[in-house]
Amino acid sequence: MPSLKEVRTRISSVQSTRQITSAMKMVAAAKLRKAQNAILALRPYASKLQEIMQDLGRSLEDSNENVFAKIREVKKVLIIPITSNRGLCGGFNINVIKETKRLTDNEFVVQHRAGNVDLFCIGKKGADLLKARGFRIIKINTGIFDELHFNNIVPIAEQLMQHFINGEYDKIVLIYNRFKNAAVQMLKTEQFLPITGQDETTLSETHKNIDYIFEPDKEEILTELIPKSLKVQLYKALIDSFAAEHGARMTAMHKATDNADELLKDLKLSYNKARQASITKEILEIVSGAEALR
Numbered sequence: 427m428p429s430l431k432e433v434r435t436r437i438s439s440v441q442s443t444r445q446i447t448s449a450m451k452m453v454a455a456a457k458l459r460k461a462q463n464a465i466l467a468l469r470p471y472a473s474k475l476q477e478i479m480q481d482l483g484r485s486l487e488d489s490n491e492n493v494f495a496k497i498r499e500v501k502k503v504l505i506i507p508i509t510s511n512r513g514l515c516g517g518f519n520i521n522v523i524k525e526t527k528r529l530t531d532n533e534f535v536v537q538h539r540a541g542n543v544d545l546f547c548i549g550k551k552g553a554d555l556l557k558a559r560g561f562r563i564i565k566i567n568t569g570i571f572d573e574l575h576f577n578n579i580v581p582i583a584e585q586l587m588q589h590f591i592n593g594e595y596d597k598i599v600l601i602y603n604r605f606k607n608a609a610v611q612m613l614k615t616e617q618f619l620p621i622t623g624q625d626e627t628t629l630s631e632t633h634k635n636i637d638y639i640f641e642p643d644k645e646e647i648l649t650e651l652i653p654k655s656l657k658v659q660l661y662k663a664l665i666d667s668f669a670a671e672h673g674a675r676m677t678a679m680h681k682a683t684d685n686a687d688e689l690l691k692d693l694k695l696s697y698n699k700a701r702q703a704s705i706t707k708e709i710l711e712i713v714s715g716a717e718a719l720r
Contacts, residue, residue: 445687451679461669508602509552
């Protein structure tokens with residue numbers, strides 16, 4: 427049985443840890459509320475804009491002017507894993523790492539073996555883990571979550587679009603955690619470029635036969651609406667990931683706090699047993715001494 431001092435030390439240590447996890451849970455909950463409001467407000471607009479872009483992709487898929495929907499032979503791939511800058515959020519980051527590895531081992535295995543798969547990492551944790559696993563990283567952005575505004579996303583989206591237009595990459599893929607609620611985050615793999623039309627199997631006959639009248643002309647739509655939609659798509663992915671991160675951290679810290687409570691109960695029980703054993707031992711020593719004096 428451990429000594430009383432050892433048990434007291436462990437109890438003090440667990441209590442300190444519990445205070446930290448409880449505080450981190452409350453901080454994550456406060457940040458989650460703000461991020462959740464942002465993503466819930468953005469989703470209807472982003473979804474409708476995505477739908478319009480997909481319809482445009484179908485309508486303009488035969489147009490040579492539609493550089494964003496141009497499907498080329500996939501020789502070079504850029505994967506954008508979106509993770510967090512901090513840990514203590516359960517499996518939030520490792521799920522993105524696993525999905526990145528799955529893509530390079532399956533869908534893009536040929537390109538990966540040829541050294542034609544690059545990574546643009548958003549978030550420090552993902553960059554560190556992927557770098558340790560030997561992936562080729564062309565850029566790391568760790569400061570975007572400090573100032574997560576649409577205007578700060580625009581340069582990144584424009585850079586990605588330019589990479590595609592210049593033919594540096596034939597496909598660009600986003601990997602991130604989609605926020606569902608505080609306890610559930612859904613891993614999502616989303617093609618950023620080239621843009622694709624809606625799946626023919628999911629469209630009704632009426633929708634398939636729609637003939638669009640473009641106002642303004644196609645050229646203006648291509649230069650204004652599609653780039654804007656791509657920027658919003660990237661912004662939504664980052665907001666989704668940001669909200670999911672705080673949800674995952676709040677859940678992880680809640681479980682850690684509960685585990686600390688259970689551990690404290692066990693330690694206090696052990697402490698009481700050790701204290702009772704010590705008292706019993708002292709009583710026996712006193713009684714034995716008294717008997718010896720007689």
